[in-house]
Amino acid sequence: MHTMWKGTISFGLVNIPIKLHAATENKDIKLRQLHEKCKSPIEYKKRCPVCEEEVNNEEIVKAYEYAKNKFVVLDPEDLENLKKEQEDKSVEILDFVKLEEIDPIYFEKSYFMSPNSGGTKAYSLLRKALKDTGKIGIAKIIIRSKEQLAIVRLYQDTLIMETIHYPDEVRNVADVPNVPEQTELSKKEVDTAVALIDQLTAEFEPEKYNDEYRTALMELIEAKRNNEEVTTAKDKKRPDNVTDLMAALEKSLDESKNKKKVAPKKAEPKKKTTKKSTSKKKTS
Template identity: 50%
Template sequence: MHTIWKGAISFGLVHVPVRMYAATEDKDISMRYIHKACSTPLNYVRTCPTCNKEVGWEEISRGYEYEPGRFVLFEKDELDALAGEANREIKILDFVDLTEIDPVYFQKTYYLGPGDTGAGAYSLLLESIKQTGKIGIASVTLRSKSSLAAIRVIDRCISMETIFYPDEIRAVDQVPNLPDSANVNEKELTMAKLLIEQLSSPFEPEKYKDSYRAAMMTAIEQKIAGEEVRAAPTPERANVIDLMAALQASLDAAKPASADTPAAAAKSGKGSKKASGGSPEPSAPRGKGRKRTGS
C-alpha cells in the first residue's frame, strides 16, 4: 500500500507514530470523453480566460472569494503554517461508544499502520480500544482541511474514519414534503414489520455485487469483440394500488407461507401476539448499521 500521510496519534501525553493508507478503492469503470468525428480522447486543460493560455500547476495559488470577483490568495506554505502541528497529529479528544454516532457523520475510512518507531505504543492503543469497546474522537487536518475523526479497530489494524462537524450536516427540516406525523394503518404496519423480520439476516458484505459494473464490463467485452451490446430486459413493474395486497405478496415471495408461519397467521387474522401488533416497536438503528466491523 502507498503511504499517504505520516504523523502520530496522541491521547493524553502518549504519542503513537503511524502511517496512513487508503482503506478503500474506487472500482468505478473510468470513461473518457471522445471526439466523435475522429475518436480522439479529449484532455482536461486548465486555462485562464483572461490570459487565454493553459496554466501549469506551478502557476496556481489558492484563493477565497470574499465578494464577487475579489479574492484573497494563499500559497501552500501559508496554508501549511496555519495548520501548524495539526498537519502531523491525530489528536484524540474523547472516547465514546460507536453506537452514539449516527452514520450520517461518517465520510471516508483510512488504515493507520505502525510508524518506523513506537510499535509498542501502537499495540497498546489497539488493545486498549478493543478491550474497552470504545472509539476515539479526534481532530485531524488532511489536505488543508480540518476534520473530526473516529479512531477504532478493524481486525488487527487501527483505523481512522473522518466525520463531518455538526454544522456540516444539513437539518432534515430542509427536506420538502416530510410528514408532520406518522399516520399509518395498523394492519399495514404489522404486515410491514413482518416483512422486515422475514428479510432480516446477518450482514454478509461478500454477497452484495455491483451489478451495474458487471453489466458495463460485459458490454465493453461485447464492443471489443464487435458484437451488438445486449442488455437484459427490464422487468415490468405492476402499478400497485392496494398496499395490503403488495405487502402480502412481498411476504409470500420472501418466505413461502405455511400454516404456522407469521405470514399465514397474519393472513388468516389468527396468529400470535406479533401478528396482532402486540410486539414492541423495533428500536431506532442509530449508528448500529455500520457497514464495517470492528470494536
C-alpha cells in the first residue's frame, strides 16, 4: 500500500512514528472527450486572454484575489518556506472526545495509520488505550500544503486518521432554501412512517450495496469493445520547419495578391508636349 505521508504523532510524552496510507479510492469510470469528426482527444490549453498567447507552467504564478481583478501575488519561495515550517512540526493529539459527539457532516477523507520504524510498541499502546476508553483523538496535520483538523480512532484493530472540516467550512444550515417549518401531521401518518422504518431496519452490511451505474457502464464498454466498436485516435500532424516556412510564404503571397486586387489604380500623369522650333539652323 502506497505511503503518502510520514511523520510523528504524539499524545502526552508518547511519540509514535507513523505512515499514512489512503484508506479509500475513487472507482469512478473516467471518460475522455473526443472530437466527433475525427475521434481525437480534445486538448485543453492554458491561455492568457490579455496577451492572447499560450502560457507555460513556468510562466504561471499563484495569487490571492482579494477583490474583483485585484490580486496579491505569492512567491513560490514564500509558500515553500511556510510549508516546511509547518511540516517540520510533529502531529500532536490535542484532545480526546467521544465519536458520537461529531456529526458525520464534518468527516472528509480517511487514512490508515501504520507504525514506522521503532513505533510498534507506542502504536499498540495508543490502540489499546483508545479501545478501552472508547474515545477518539483530535489532532492537526499538514497534508498537501493544507492544515487539516483530524481525528484518530480505531477501525478493525487498525488506527485510522480521518480529516474533518473546520466549523467555518460547514455551511450554515439556516441558508438552505425552502425548508418547511414544523408541519402538523396526523398520528396515523406518523405511525405508518415509523412502522415502515421498523420494517426496513437491518444490520449495516456494506458488502450488499454496489454501484449499479458503474457496473452497467463497464458492461456496456466491454460489449462495445468485444464487438470491435472501437476507434483509434489519429496521430497529431506535426509540421516541420520546411512546411511551416512554405505555409508562411504561401500565406504572404495570397495576402499580397489580395492587396493588389483591392488597391485603387493611380492616375497616370499627363505627358508634357513641347513646341517644335521653326527657326532654321544657321549654316556657316
